Amino acid sequence: MTEIPGDDELDRLLDAAEHRDNPLRPLLAALVERDREQRARLERLLRISDCSYGMALSQTQSLLQQYDRQLRRLEKITRISDRYQRNLLELNDRLRQAALKDPLTGLANRRLLMERLREEQERCQRGQAPFSLAMLDVDYFKRINDRHGHDVGDRVLCLLAQTIDEQLRGYDLCARWGGEEFMLLLPGTDIAQARRLSERIMARVRELRLPDLGQHARLTVSVGLAIHRSGEAVDQTIGRADSELLQAKRQGRDRLMVATL
């Protein structure tokens, strides 16, 4: 294949004196001129296309960077909101715990007990085994406060709460009913079982050593016991246990009285 000469070579041929009268010279000169124009146009086109490609590239990159930044921001917000929600749930849980616990002894409070009592009552209505209630009150507790001070009284209450709680099964509930009074909710427990449990608790309380109160100090509790009658309101069961507790106090304390069914 014939090799096409370069630009310099073509110029030199066109300028050469010996070709000046060649009839093909003007045609060659015109072809060379057209070729140069076309190449120049092609280069311009290439430059423009390079330039728009570069612009498109940088636009795409900047969009990608923006997208990336937004994504990171979104991830951060999601992390914060997850943490915030977890904190809220924990706080909610702690608030609920606090709202249902007695702050001194850590036992259930009256509110939680009433919630559980209603649940047990509904269970009984559905034909499940009845629950028993034991109302337990410290004997002569005022004397402890008067002789040894309120702080010692508080410590005795905490020790008592722990002693009672240790005797219970997982599904029983011991609540602080008020002052020096405690209520035991014993699901699926008949009177004979509730009596045995109460007597065991009374015995453990008598065995307690209370160095704060002196070497020979002994603590006793009185207990009123009642089993829930099918169909009665929980307040009635509580009332019957309370009456028995009153009887136990009247009959000399450190004793257990049981309501008839």
Ligand SMILES: Nc1nc2c(ncn2[C@@H]2O[C@H](COP(=O)(O)OP(=O)(O)OP(=O)(O)O)[C@@H](O)[C@H]2O)c(=O)[nH]1
């Ligand atoms: N330290 C302390 N004392 C309390 C608390 N709540 C109630 N008390 C005290 O418990 C005492 C209850 O006294 P009383 O109702 O007369 O009963 P008691 O002295 O135990 O006599 P009986 O129940 O009849 O045997 C009072 O002195 C109350 O101040 C408490 O949270 N901490």
